[in-house]
Amino acid sequence: MWFSALLRGISHNPALMAALASILVAQVIKVPIFYATNRKWDLSKMMSTGGMPSSHSAAVSSLSTVIAIRVGTGSMLFAAAVVFAIIVMYDAAGIRRHAGEQAIAINKLEAEIGKYIERFPMGRHEDYQKKLKEMLGHQPIEVFMGSILGILIGVVAAR
Numbered sequence: 001m002w003f004s005a006l007l008r009g010i011s012h013n014p015a016l017m018a019a020l021a022s023i024l025v026a027q028v029i030k031v032p033i034f035y036a037t038n039r040k041w042d043l044s045k046m047m048s049t050g051g052m053p054s055s056h057s058a059a060v061s062s063l064s065t066v067i068a069i070r071v072g073t074g075s076m077l078f079a080a081a082v083v084f085a086i087i088v089m090y091d092a093a094g095i096r097r098h099a100g101e102q103a104i105a106i107n108k109l110e111a112e113i114g115k116y117i118e119r120f121p122m123g124r125h126e127d128y129q130k131k132l133k134e135m136l137g138h139q140p141i142e143v144f145m146g147s148i149l150g151i152l153i154g155v156v157a158a159r
Contacts, residue, residue: 014066014070014157014158015062015063015066015067015070015157016063017157018062018063018065018066018150018153018154018156018157018158019059019060019062019063019066019150020059021062021153021157022055022058022059022061022062022149022150022153022154023055023058023059025058025149025153026053026054026055026058026059026146026149026150027045027046027047027055028046029052029053029149030045030046030048030051030052030053031043031045031046033051033052033053034051050138050142051138051142052141052142052145053142053145053146053148053149054089054092054093054138054142054143054145054146054147055146056088056089056092056138056146057085057088057089057092057138057142057143057144057145057146057147057150058146058147058149058150058153059088059150060081060084060085060088060089060147060150061085061146061147061148061149061150061151061154062150062151062153062154062157063081063084063085063150063154064078064081064082064084064085064150064154065150065151065153065154065155065158066154066157066158067081069154069155069158070158085147089143089147092138092143093138093139093140093142093143
């Protein structure tokens, strides 16, 4: 009984539904965009971080948009949502992107070192190799496009 009431409440929350829909749409869109730029289908892009558009930016933008329309831009809730959105988008385009760039450099360095490890009897290079995930963050255009997508979904969901 309480579970159905919980689900009913969640499903009637336009801010939450907009944020979740924005994540889903952004993740699905990544597949055809990847195909358009690389000429190969990769369904794993739906579950990956990074890429065009940013699902994080889409989610927080749609959340902020629904709150702005439903509650008003003068509310403390809207202020909290906007600050949250700024932090998430800054992190996606800044810190997480730089961590991905560091992963690329570390993986290249590790590959070079691996060429020399193979020459010694201490073991196979594959035993020591663990490639770091390189696609963590977003380019600023990916964050921007995610936020545009989120705003559009937020406007539709707020009605």
